Amino acid sequence: MSMIELTIDNKRIKVDKDSTILEAARQAGITVPTLCYLEGVHQVGSCRVCVVEVKGSKNLVPSCITKVQNGMKVITNSERVRNARRTMVNLLLSNHPDDCLACAKNQKCELQQLAYQLNIRENPFEGQPSRAVYDDSSPAIIRDSSKCILCRRCLTVCNSVQKVSVLAPLGRGYDTVISPAYGQTVMEATCVQCGQCTTVCPTGALVEKSYIEDVWNALADPSKHVVVQIAPAIRASIGECFGYEPGTVLTGKLVGAVKALGFDKVFDTNFTADLTIMEEGSELLHRISSGGKLPMITSCSPGWINFVEQFYGDILDHVSTCKSPQQMFGSVIKTYYAQKMGIDPANIYSVSVMPCTAKKYEARREEMQSSGFWDVDAVLTTRELAAMINEAGIQMDKIDEQNFDIPFGEGSGAGAIFGNTGGVMEAALRTVYKLVTGEELENVELTDVRGLKGIKEATIRLGGRDVSVAVVHGLGNIREILDQIREGKSPYTFIEIMCCPGGCIGGGGQPTPTNHETRKKRIEGLYKADRNLEIRRSHQNPYVKMIYEEFLGAPLGELSHKLLHTHYRDRRTVQ
C-alpha cells in the first residue's frame, strides 16, 4: 500500500493512494454527505450531493468517485459547496411527494436525513411530480416510483449482486421510471422477491409489504390464539434497530419484548430448523443409497426457490423436497400443536418473524395450506417487528429476558446457524454423520464452509467414502454451480444455496444498513449462540425426538411427507 499526502480543510492527512476523496475525508473525521453512494456496491457518482472543491479545478468534483492525488488541496465546506449540495437536494425534493409523515421510511429515509443535515427549510424549485407507478402486486415488496430519486442502487443490487436483472430504467429524462421490463409488475416479472433492493433503497420507493396491521388486529381479537415463531437470524440483528452493536445476540430480550406485545406463545424457528435437518439429512441419505438425483440442493431459502423455478426449472428434481423451517412450523402449529393443546386450528393465527421478504411470498404459495388452513398467516420482517416494539413503547434495554415457550422453544446450536451461509450444511453434516456412522461427529465446527466467500467447498469422510459439498450464497454466485448440474458435470453430492449475500443474516428484511461489516458481525453472533448452547446437534433436540415419537413417526414417513415436504413448479418463461 503506497501512501500519499493531501490537505482536506487545512488538515494534512496521509492516505492510501487508491482512496477516493470521500474515503480520505472520512478517515480524517470529516463528514461529507452522500446519497447515491453505497460503499463497495454502488459508486457511480450520479447524485452529486457529495461534491467538494479541489484547488486548481474549475468545477466541483464528486468526492465519492474522485481519487486522491499527492498534494491535493480539498475544501469540503465552503459556501459554494454548501449551495451546490443544497441545490441538488432541492431539485430532488421539487418533484418528491410531501408524504414523510405517512411514509414507511419516515425517520429512516436517507433523503429526509439529508434534507435535515443540509438545513433545508424551503424549496425555491417547483417541479412536476415524478411518474407515479404504485405496484403492490406482490405479497412481499411494494414499489412506489413517486418516491424514487433515480439513484439506481436497486439496479446495481438486482443486476450485479443478485444477477436476477429484473429492474431497469425505462424511458428517459424526466419520465424515467425504475421498473421491470415492459412496465410489468414485480409479480409478472421474474423477480424472486428477495427484497435486496428494499435494503438498499434510500427512500420509500422500494419497501416490504407490511403485515403489521393484520398482526395487531389478530392480537386484539380475543377469539384468536396468536402464536409467533422467530427465525434464527433475528436474534443477532434486531438489536441494531435499538442502538445495539451489529451481532449482539439478544435472544432473551427479544422473547421478552415479543411476549410484551401480547402473543400467546413465542416459539423458536430453530426448532423446525432442527426438524428440517432430520428430514433433509434423511432425504440426502435416501438419495445416496437409492441412486436418487444428486447433488441434492437445500430448499430453505424461498428466494432461491423462486430463482430455480423461474430460471432453472429443468433441474428441480435436484432440490430437496423439504419445506423451509418457516413452513414446517406453520403446518406443525395447526396440526400437532393444535391437537396437543386442544385448540381449533381455525382459531390459531400463526405469525412468523423473518429476516426475509421472500418468506412473505412463500407463505402465500397456494400449496402452503397442508394443515387445511394457511400454515402461516402473516410474516413480519425484522424491521417490522422492531417497528411494532417501538409502537408499543417497549424499551429494549429495559425489558427483562425471557425464554421461548415449550414445546417449540428449544433449538440446537445447529438450528441457530441456519441463519448464516454455511450453517445449514454444517448443521446437516453434524446429523448425517451420526445417521451414517452411528457415532457423533467429534469436532462439530466445519470451518471450511464458514465465512463470506461466494462459493465454498469441502470434502467430508462419511462412512468410508469422500463426499464433496459446496456452499453458495448470493444468487449472483450460483449460475456457475447450476450450469454444472445442467451439464451433468457437478462434482458435488450436497449443495447449500442461500439467496441473499451472507445468508439470512443478510436477508431483504433485515435492518439497514446491511453491508459487509454488519453481515460479518451478525454471523459471528450466530456462531457464538451455537457455541453457547449445550445441544449443538439437531438429532439431540429432545423436542424433536418428542414430535417424532408422539406424532410424525419417522423422518420421511407418511405424515412428514404430507406436512413437511412440498413440490416445485417449472415457471420458466424462456426455455
Added chain:
Amino acid sequence: MSVTLKQAEQKDVELVDRIISAYEGQPGSLIPVLHETQKVLGFLPRWAQDRIAQRLNISPSEVNSVVSFYSLFSEKPKGKYCIGVCKGTACYVKNSEGIIEKLQKELGIEVGDTTDDGMYSLEVLRCLGACGLGPIVTVNEKVYTRMKPEKVRDMLRDIEDMEKRGE
C-alpha cells in the same frame, strides 16, 4: 395486449432470428439488432425483445430499457392513421409545437405513441421541403398545409369521416 412468442408469426420469428444470427457474438450488437428488427417488423413487439434478450444473453429489462430510451424505437405498431407533424425550422417557428400539444391532448398520447385502439399514432417529421405551406401535417399519404392548433379538431373529424366511409 402483448403477443407472446407462441402467437407470433413463424415467418416473423425466423426473420428476427436471422438478424440476430448475423450479429451474434459481436460486442455492441444490441442497437443494430433492434434497428434491423424494427425495419422488418415496423415496430418492436415484446416477443421480439424477449427473443433478442435471450439470444444475446442479456436480460429483457436491459433490452426494454434501451428500447424505451431511444425515441426512434417503437413498442407499438403504427396506428391505422399515422399523423406526422413537421418540426423543421420553418414549421417550428410557425407554431408546429402548438399543433403537437393539441394533438397529444386530443388523442391522449405522446409523440411516438399509438392510441390503445390502434387507430392513431403521432410522430414528428423532419422538413418535407414544403416550408412555404407550413406548418405541415400528414395523415398517412394525405397532407394538410398551413395547419393551426385550432384546426386540429376539424382534421380529426376528417379522419373519422374517412374511417366511416371506409376509405
